[in-house]
Amino acid sequence: MGAFVGSLRPEHPRIRALASLVNELSLSSSVSLEGIDVTGITMTTSDVREGDIFVGLPGATVHGARFAQNAREAGAVALLTDDAGAQIAGDCGLPVITVPHVREAMGEISAWVYRSAELDATVFGVTGTNGKTSVVYILSAILAQLGVKNGLSSTAERRIGDVAVVSGLTTPESTELHALLARMEENSVRAVCLEVSAQALSRRRVDGIDFDVVGFTHLSHDHFDDYASYEDYFAAKAELFTPERASRGVVTVDDQWGIRLAENSRIPVATLATIPDSVGWEFAQWRMHVTQETPRSTEFTLTGPENRKLSTSVPLLGSFMASNAALAIVMLVESGFDLDHIAHALSATGSIDVVVPGRTEIVSGDTGPVFYLDYGHTPGAFASLLSAVRHVTDGKVVFLFGADGDRDTTKRHAMGQITAEGADVVVITDYHPRTEDPALIRAALIAGARDVPGGAEVHEVADVRAAIATAISLASSGDAIIYAGPGHETVREVAGEQIPFNFREEIQHALREAGYPPRGERSA
Ligand SMILES: CC(=O)N[C@H]1[C@@H](OP(=O)(O)OP(=O)(O)OC[C@H]2O[C@@H](n3ccc(=O)[nH]c3=O)[C@H](O)[C@@H]2O)O[C@H](CO)[C@@H](O)[C@@H]1O[C@H](C)C(=O)N[C@@H](C)C(=O)N[C@H](CCC(=O)O)C(=O)O
Numbered sequence: 001m002g003a004f005v006g007s008l009r010p011e012h013p014r015i016r017a018l019a020s021l022v023n024e025l026s027l028s029s030s031v032s033l034e035g036i037d038v039t040g041i042t043m044t045t046s047d048v049r050e051g052d053i054f055v056g057l058p059g060a061t062v063h064g065a066r067f068a069q070n071a072r073e074a075g076a077v078a079l080l081t082d083d084a085g086a087q088i089a090g091d092c093g094l095p096v097i098t099v100p101h102v103r104e105a106m107g108e109i110s111a112w113v114y115r116s117a118e119l120d121a122t123v124f125g126v127t128g129t130n131g132k133t134s135v136v137y138i139l140s141a142i143l144a145q146l147g148v149k150n151g152l153s154s155t156a157e158r159r160i161g162d163v164a165v166v167s168g169l170t171t172p173e174s175t176e177l178h179a180l181l182a183r184m185e186e187n188s189v190r191a192v193c194l195e196v197s198a199q200a201l202s203r204r205r206v207d208g209i210d211f212d213v214v215g216f217t218h219l220s221h222d223h224f225d226d227y228a229s230y231e232d233y234f235a236a237k238a239e240l241f242t243p244e245r246a247s248r249g250v251v252t253v254d255d256q257w258g259i260r261l262a263e264n265s266r267i268p269v270a271t272l273a274t275i276p277d278s279v280g281w282e283f284a285q286w287r288m289h290v291t292q293e294t295p296r297s298t299e300f301t302l303t304g305p306e307n308r309k310l311s312t313s314v315p316l317l318g319s320f321m322a323s324n325a326a327l328a329i330v331m332l333v334e335s336g337f338d339l340d341h342i343a344h345a346l347s348a349t350g351s352i353d354v355v356v357p358g359r360t361e362i363v364s365g366d367t368g369p370v371f372y373l374d375y376g377h378t379p380g381a382f383a384s385l386l387s388a389v390r391h392v393t394d395g396k397v398v399f400l401f402g403a404d405g406d407r408d409t410t411k412r413h414a415m416g417q418i419t420a421e422g423a424d425v426v427v428i429t430d431y432h433p434r435t436e437d438p439a440l441i442r443a444a445l446i447a448g449a450r451d452v453p454g455g456a457e458v459h460e461v462a463d464v465r466a467a468i469a470t471a472i473s474l475a476s477s478g479d480a481i482i483y484a485g486p487g488h489e490t491v492r493e494v495a496g497e498q499i500p501f502n503f504r505e506e507i508q509h510a511l512r513e514a515g516y517p518p519r520g521e522r523s524a
């Protein structure tokens with residue numbers, strides 16, 4: 001079944017008495033709540049269903065309580081808000097439950113509404129600058145190979161079996177997340193794999209969830225629009241590794257941040273090193289060696305305590321994907337799966353059967369340059385991607401990219417610089433300018449690229465379609481093209497508009513036009 005945009009809620013929501021919520025959580029309400037039944041909770045008017053609590057949240061642009069009346073008309077039975085929200089909502093016709101801080105209360109209340117404490121599945125959470133989506137998909141794939149029914153929530157989609165919805169945020173707001181967990185419980189899911197962003201921790205989106213095992217990939221430059229420093233960004237992620245949120249953790253200790261996290265964690269953690277001779281190599285309990293890299297797969301051996309070993313491969317390019325796979329395997333071991341049992345499950349195909357949409361995905365077919373579509377949008381992701389592609393490419397490497405508007409502007413110079421250092425040809429184009437002037441975004445990237453003496457040849461092509469065609473025209477058989485940024489995306493955000501733009505299909509079209517049938521198609 002194809003994915004649609006929206007949220008996944010329980011199909012048969014269980015009724016709860018609103019008066020019990022107020023009693024059990026010691027909340028205060030404007031009127032008696034006797035006789036009012038609740039079946040859901042949401043913070044967005046477009047998502048309101050009959051029987052919902054509507055959460056009026058003070059947002060960055062507007063106070064949600066302003067929409068209380070619309071929510072009532074759509075079927076909401078109560079308003080949860082703060083004092084300011086109660087004033088704004090005025091005579092909205094809904095009983096009002098007030099709390100001092102809406103975000104601080106919303107997770108626990110959502111968990112109560114959807115009875116999340118009764119969830120009988122193992123809950124995995126993954127954080128880190130890059131690799132979260134990939135680890136979540138790999139976890140989900142291995143669990144399926146182990147015969148364990150599971151569900152996932154990632155930047156790309158929320159999925160339970162064949163049912164999927166396209167994600168808005170990487171980590172949903174708590175109202176949506178607890179509804180998703182309830183739907184998973186309804187579907188007898190035995191394991192849940194959740195991507196947890198730093199913003200989700202800072203904004204209390206995962207409150208009310210007891211993670212069984214959490215994993216950390218690494219930390220590098222991103223989101224400096226949200227966090228004042230690396231310290232703040234690290235602190236936000238480290239919060240996942242506390243007893244209030246999780247029982248056990250697995251930390252990749254390839255960088256100093258991982259080592260710090262492992263050393264200071266207040267929950268038991270297993271450590272994993274995936275880069276030989278890196279800072280954590282000697283210190284780690286688990287080590288991963290890459291044994292072979294090809295454009296389509298990476299083979300590796302994972303060695304754990306008592307010299308226990310597992311060798312397998314992941315059908316994705318790059319040693320960092322093997323690191324992600326190793327993290328997923330150690331997380332499974334920490335949750336109670338035996339390493340030999342995992343090895344046996346993977347031995348049927350000799351590989352982890354995973355497809356991660358738009359992460360080092362090869363779109364090209366058997367002729368012409370190899371065209372990789374990727375979601376990398378940080379200097380760190382660009383560096384690992386370039387190194388991985390260089391490793392398996394005899395010819396030249398063409399790197400096509402743009403940068404987000406209205407997001408961390410401080411990383412643009414480094415993005416340009418790293419591509420000019422690592423690629424032979426760089427094509428800079430537009431991406432999601434949002435409210436920014438796209439020419440200025442390109443200029444910042446170009447400035448970074450031009451700062452590299454003797455660096456790559458740089459082309460500026462504003463129009464995305466033209467830029468894809470230019471990148472293809474600059475490469476031939478034996479060469480590689482990396483398009484970093486869009487990954488699985490199917491829209492562009494330009495000046496407040498969401499413009500449909502299926503990047504994968506655009507690339508396929510351009511390859512066809514150049515006489516290179518894309519993957520899955522044959523030459524005429
Ligand atoms: C900074 C931030 O977290 N913003 C989130 C926040 O938006 P906001 O505070 O601006 O909300 P607002 O527009 O003022 O509206 C306030 C309230 O009124 C409600 N409302 C508003 C209008 C209306 O007609 N009806 C209605 O109900 C809104 O649903 C909201 O509850 O609440 C919105 C609803 O949940 C989120 O979509 C929005 O995320 C924005 C899109 C965002 O970009 N967030 C980023 C920073 C983020 O969280 N990113 C991370 C990391 C990604 C990564 O891994 O790289 C993520 O987890 O996605």
Ligand SMILES: Nc1ncnc2c1ncn2[C@@H]1O[C@H](COP(=O)(O)OP(=O)(O)OP(=O)(O)O)[C@@H](O)[C@H]1O
Nearest residue numbers: 129130131132133134155320359374375376381384
């Ligand atoms: N372990 C890793 N180390 C460095 N780079 C990585 C790693 N894993 C993935 N990447 C790069 O980062 C990109 C994004 O990967 P992925 O979507 O798995 O990360 P993410 O943390 O989920 O990011 P987002 O939350 O923005 O989706 C990949 O396309 C790849 O270029």
